[in-house]
Amino acid sequence: MKKTEIGAADVLIRDGFWGGRIKNAVENVIPYQWRVLNDKEPGAAKSHAVANYKIAAGLEQGEFEGCIFQDSDLAKWIEGAAYSLLYKRDPKLESDLEEMIRTIGKAQRPDGYIDTYYILKEPDKRWTNIAHGHELYVTGHMLEAAVAYYQVTGRDSLLNIMEKNVDLIRSVFGHGEGKIDSYPGHEEIELALVKAYRATGKEKFLKLAEYFVENRGRVPGFQAEEGFPKEGERSKVYGADYHQAHAPIREQEDAEGHAVRAMYFFTGAADVALETGDESLKAALERLWKRTIGRRMYITGGVGSQSDGERFTIDYDLPNDTCYTETCAAIGLAMWCLRMLRLSPESKYADVMERALYNNVISGISQDGERYFYVNPLAVEPETAKYRADHSSVETSRVKWFGCACCPPNITRTLCSLGTYVYTRAGSEVYQNLYIGNEAVFRTESGEAKLVCETEMPWEGRAKISCHGSAGIDLRLRIPSYAEDFRLTRGGETITYTVKNGYAVLDRAISDGDVIEVSFQMRAQFIAANPRVAEDCGRVAVVRGPLVYCAEQVDNFRYLDTFRVSPDEPIREEKSDLFGGIVALAVQGSRLDVSAWDEDDLYRPADAASEIPCEMKLIPYFLWNNRGEGELLTWLRSNGFHRP
């Protein structure tokens, strides 16, 4: 059964929580990032991404500067800017985009090649460093941008450039004599090719995506180039597994290696599986997803436990202070979950997607939208993070830009295309995965229907969904894993529903004039980790609905780890005016008395006398570090339960 994709234009976000972030992205962040990409933002690290294309196009003099994949920063920005036009038509931005695309066209070589690093710096070295050269990665992002631009504006200027580029790649890569039989060092092109296939209907895009997905780990490419230790061993930082090339996907047991690469790979593979209907590929992805989520994911939806190699390590290795948990990796996890939902509408995928989006993804951007985290640890002691060599990837405050700036434009494009995450369709069934306020249009054989969803999420478990138009919609509403007392009403009347794969199936299709009200309780809860996670033994996290909460020094005291929570005591919820209005939490417990210890005294017999009863205030994790530098703690030491 062919599933129906929901385009970015079909669902526009309209709510206070995400809507405000998207408005900020559209009005401030996209212009800000454009200034950065043009090297016109004071105080931000130099990007040079636009300049590289201008030089390659012969419009400016100069040399290539930046990372080997610098082009992709621009590509992600174009993609985000294109999606932003859904929310606000902006002639200046559109003309900037057209001009930029013309420049890319001028930079493109007659044979279709577009990567400015190789054009400017190593013209004779094209396609010689498949493992680390990032040419196919850059193409992937620019192709995603092209599809977005085409879908939003109807203009095919960039898509034509990229089709020519893909045709070149098709002539260079593949099985058979004279071709490079390999696959990208950094996955990304696979999912972009499927997007291009869906946008154009041209099979060649899908075929190339399928080739890259199926070929990975199969031909003796990276294993030979990168080396991979003996059977059963792992590489520690780099190696074939760093590129998910240690085995063909159906034989891979776990998400290994570079976390962003792994997420993008599985996303692209799921896209291929959806289009081809390959059940064994789908089964492999289901297994990999289960293992990743069940053994290697932080409670914030972060993945990548180690800075060296920005990668997965081993099962249950989830250090809270030295983790990498890159913003882009959490975006990748959300993307993968969305594809799994398209393959198989099961609410567990939406639970994880929501967890990633509401926590690790948006912790990557400051409230004002102009400062970013690349790395999103769950515990930070600023002095340690600044001083210790093994914390060197941790920033203690969000920064304006990065030399390697994959994350900032990735957040922007994700926000501006967030509508695509809200619903999935399987034939006539429409699954609402996220209770985000939105207006959506669905076209069916019987006509068109518009759904308008208003919600108080993530603060309260309430949503009102009204239906307008001629078509009936078989709406299925996700019952979040954390929801208690999940109720549905229509026009004030309780609806009886059945539950299938974690979704409420209504008693009948909804149609013009129907208003469905969803309500559920979101009780703040103490969450424990599997005891195989040494870092979290004897600790609890506090979660309310989709949000993980955290303690910040500014609300509490120094040495946050001196606190021990008493989980028998209730968690207090409190409407707070912070950050324009949030639900803050407070937990009860006690803390070790630092003042009882001389500063020059490290060890003494343990005694009972030194704990002080106190409260710990908590805010949503993603909001941390918006009030200056200080300690962060997510997993709180716990006293354990005493009640039976």
Add this chain to the structure above:
Amino acid sequence: MKKTEIGAADVLIRDGFWGGRIKNAVENVIPYQWRVLNDKEPGAAKSHAVANYKIAAGLEQGEFEGCIFQDSDLAKWIEGAAYSLLYKRDPKLESDLEEMIRTIGKAQRPDGYIDTYYILKEPDKRWTNIAHGHELYVTGHMLEAAVAYYQVTGRDSLLNIMEKNVDLIRSVFGHGEGKIDSYPGHEEIELALVKAYRATGKEKFLKLAEYFVENRGRVPGFQAEEGFPKEGERSKVYGADYHQAHAPIREQEDAEGHAVRAMYFFTGAADVALETGDESLKAALERLWKRTIGRRMYITGGVGSQSDGERFTIDYDLPNDTCYTETCAAIGLAMWCLRMLRLSPESKYADVMERALYNNVISGISQDGERYFYVNPLAVEPETAKYRADHSSVETSRVKWFGCACCPPNITRTLCSLGTYVYTRAGSEVYQNLYIGNEAVFRTESGEAKLVCETEMPWEGRAKISCHGSAGIDLRLRIPSYAEDFRLTRGGETITYTVKNGYAVLDRAISDGDVIEVSFQMRAQFIAANPRVAEDCGRVAVVRGPLVYCAEQVDNFRYLDTFRVSPDEPIREEKSDLFGGIVALAVQGSRLDVSAWDEDDLYRPADAASEIPCEMKLIPYFLWNNRGEGELLTWLRSNGFHRP
């Protein structure tokens, strides 16, 4: 007041605990290390240290191999081998030593230069890399070896070579035109020069030591060469503070930088202070010692919290799994404490010295003496340690040798000269710092006295000290910080004593025929760390007498951190036959039920139902990893006290 040094020959260790280790060092380890140094031990990393000297001497063909300071491995071995002759005359070993010394003499350049790296590899680069070249470090170790060989055998062959070498250094380094006005990148020569001064009475040795100690951080040497960040900042890995060169010693606030260097520096500085009587230098050392012990020392007597730079980091930063806590650094701490005792007989110095010797120092060597730890972490999960990049310096089992093999011969020389740590003298007062069985000879103005000490330490707090000979001894007996019910008897009669600086001052001098019996209780105790140490918040260590205890997987279960101790319950002591007889401990508590969690399930609401009452068996820390690879845990999660 000039204090009286106690030579290695004056105190010979005779007890089951240390005596066995020394016997093993003398009979097995020194021959084993000699084979390694000669590249004749299969399976051990290649040393090449002897070959380098033979090549430099023109006796063999070849090239220099090894670290830039490879010579020092040989030097430490010579020193240890010389001391070993105190325990066992060995004509073969003595002839090997003489032959080796003749080779060193042949390798020595006519002007006195001896460093084989520069002789063989960069003859034109002598004295050009003072920060990292290690020439003065090598001289220091070879000079210590020369003094030891001279003191034990009366032979001055190596001492003459080294005096010529020191004369060269005196001509090269110093204030004034044409000289290099600097100080060693790796301290060591300072303490060796004071030893040479004491052995020969030649002032020039002391003067050079004083110059190096006083010059450090004063002349713009390393600050300019190495860079040091803005006022108040620290370098993270390398920088002037790495070499303790960020300020003159009297202005240094903390032990900074490379831990072994810092310890050797403070040791040499204390030696200089003792000989010169400089009170301000002594005061600086007292302050530095207090800060180091009070903020930056592991409970095992380990120092150096970080692998990168093998160095100190910041106050209270004491990670248990990624620490460096190098064996050599703990030896250096014991050396420094011994010097502080000579400067000022206060038992606190002996408490720390004993802590280092009984824990971090001897954990560096296996029970059979042939395998070594360089790094001595307090917590190890083998799979994590093998896989995670930030654990790369951690070995999960002791190894036969190291490419950089500073530690193994350092342990050997320390064991064979352990007698020097037992007593210190201040004029007529003799302080017994350690209750290690020994025979000691003290010469006073009224004659000679021999003390024979028999003891059951570290298992029981008992010692019997008998006095023989013509001299009376004003014996002062350390009251260990952990001792309870400290009692002294003489011929069965209780002695009343006064306490001064933590030492029991007897009612009268002891003399021929007196037998003093010392007894005290050593109760196993739960120890807490200062709550500023985030790593240890809510945890306890278990200590009995000088020994820190630890949990090993082999005695308990996997996932040691699932255990939570109930400190209200008594610690059970148990004589065990393990390792030839030890006191083992067991503590009560409960552990999280790993089996209650699916392997693919990371997070779920915390509940009360999942802790299983159990016992945790503990053995002395230094004995860990003598029964195969497995988890190690020293700081146990604690339930807290509930009794009032």
